[in-house]
Amino acid sequence: MSDAIASCLLLIGVLALFCWDRYCLYVARSELAALQRAARRDPLTGLANRAGLADAWTQLAPVRPWVVVVDLDGFKPVNDNHGHAAGDIVLTAVAHRLRTVHGVAARLGGDEFAALVCDPDPTAAARQLAAAIAAPVRLPSGAVASVTASIGLAPASPAGLAAALADADAAMYRAKTTRTGIAVFDPRRDDHATADTRPTVRVRDLAPAVGVGR
Template sequence: MITEILLPAAGAVSLLGNVWAARTVRGLRGRLAEARRRAVTDPLTGLANRAGLTRALAGMADESYDLVLVDLDKFKQVNDTYGHAAGDRLLVEVAARISAVVEDIDGAVVARLGGDEIVLACPSPAPLAQILGADVIAALAEPIEVADGVAVPVRASVGAVHVTAGEDSSRALAAADAAAYEVKARGGDGMVEHNVLAALPEVEQRPLARMREMAALVRVLGVTA
């Protein structure tokens, strides 16, 4: 004999309502977490984006860290010769190789600032930015396949700086960018480290563009002098 157990109508509605509410809340939390993740993540490479880097550097403000900026050389030529899909493929592999350099370092972050500029930062009580930059260059030594049967060499202009606790992260980025541009002005494929004993540069309204304009002017004057 089968005995039916019937819930009171009001109880059944209440139970269903609670289940629906719980599932809705979980769904909303999941979508919110995903939206927050996307807000600080570069969609192509999976690295942190500029906002993600800013957040990470803010978390390092009370400690010393090494900062390396990587500006790929002749990246536009890859896009122009093989297409943007090839350029994207190159960036994804470069991001993976650079990430591998610091994957075992707690608190390290790798970010794509946009275009072909990638920054990595990791806590470091001692000034080891030059070693970190050299590791990045070594990681990019092997050619990268950008299309079936097509591999291209990867060269980069690298700027490195050791940042002491309490320094402004925007000034640290400006110093690394200026160092990388110094390499670029010399023809690329190398590294310059910001003098650890020198003060970080002041940041103007358009710091990176302004510093690059000044570097270009110095280069022209040096050639014409």
């Protein structure tokens, strides 16, 4: 009888150890998955970051989404006049409005955003987005902050996401300099070299993350 009890206890111990190992493995995998998801999200806005945008491009490339680059106008005065906390509130509000696009939105850094838009009329979608971004944001102090957007659009490029982002960025620069608000990439009018003379061309930082031809 004692041998049978000992065998049962041993079996229970082995099963308990096995279950514990499986539980630890499950927890480790869950934590790893959470870290991987976090690594593809912008911590302030919750939008995709550069890596997340690259993942979305890989998934959406077969449907050839339009690539949109959004740069905020009037954001620096918000920081200067109301503080960086207010600036973060405005960025979060803009991110919320970007989530209305039919596609995937991302924050590239600072006050520059991007989106992969799966819309039959991307220009109309960009106009709606510009109007949404221009809506005032009420701050906790009671003050109202307003920004507008310069938006560049480009069709999916066979050369990959980095190339399409560069096209959209060049169009955005034309929209900003001509104060038209929105511009569609035109290789006859948009000069990448001219756009690259800006102090910071943030979409170029994406090249190591997304590569060419993905």
